[in-house]
Amino acid sequence: MIKALDHIIIAVENLDEATKNYELLLGCSPVWKGEHKAYGTANSLFNLENTYLELLSAKGEGFGADVINHILSENGEGLSGLVLSTKDAHKAFTTLTSYGYTLGEPADGEGTNDKDSQIRKWKNLFLPPELTRGIFAFLIEHVDGSLEMPSFNDASIHKLDHLVINTNDADGFIEIYQDIYGIRLALDKVIDAWKKRMLFFRLNKTTIEVVEEKDANSAVDKLWGLAWSVRNLKETHARLTNAGIQISEIKPGIKENTKVATVKSHTHNVPTLLIEHLD
Secondary structure (H helix, E strand, C coil): CCCEEEEEEEECCCHHHHHHHHHHHHCCCCCEEEEECCCCEEEEEEECCCCEEEEEEECCCCHHHHHHHHHHHHHCCEEEEEEEECCCHHHHHHHHHHCCCCCCCCEEEEEEECCCCCEEEEEEEECCHHHHCCCEEEEEEEEECCCCCCCCCCCCEEEEEEEEEEECCHHHHHHHHHHHCCCEEEEEEEECCCCEEEEEEEECCEEEEEEECCCCCCCCEEEEEEEEEECCHHHHHHHHHHCCCCECCCEECCCCCEEEEEECCCCCCCCEEEEEECC
């Protein structure tokens, strides 16, 4: 059912300010700036090699504006949405309803790029709470149009290494993401040093990393943070420091043959790690 992690969403108060900050952080310009007038939102899109990042703010009135305003009022700015790609939204709808889930049929979406008036069209399939378990998540089928791919250098961020999700119910998470969505579970293990169970789902050259903190509450999942892949962490670190972005010193990563650094500003409340793979 799911062919890729299509994109991730960060809810922001001031879209222009957030766009400037992420342009500095990523080292590339947004490839799209536009509005969803039917939803009451505006966005900036940064395209990467394996997914894209959407900065989303409320603008006007509509379902989208209501969601963003609720997120901002409850949690403030931060990582707020997970969008999974499907080849056929109507087929996904039929499959999910056959499993007994109640959800609306796919909704048409359209956006126009302020930069060049290019139009993109898609279908959104909003998921029921039994599947999202606290995460704002939906499926998307791209119908028409595409995003420009920017050029990357050794000092820029070029792809998403992994997305971190916290859960209190790893077994239930597996039932949804592996058994229903069909995403490959590459690893399920307990990290002795942390005394926590971790799941690693892999798709489109990135990883959904799930950390379980088990408790007696109802099942709930929460988006936590992002790890971005860089080609040369030393050069990226120098670029960010020169741009006035706060970043930790470079150190060896937990994973063998990696180097990492933590970004401490300009992320709009998103825990952010940079990682270079040495092999």
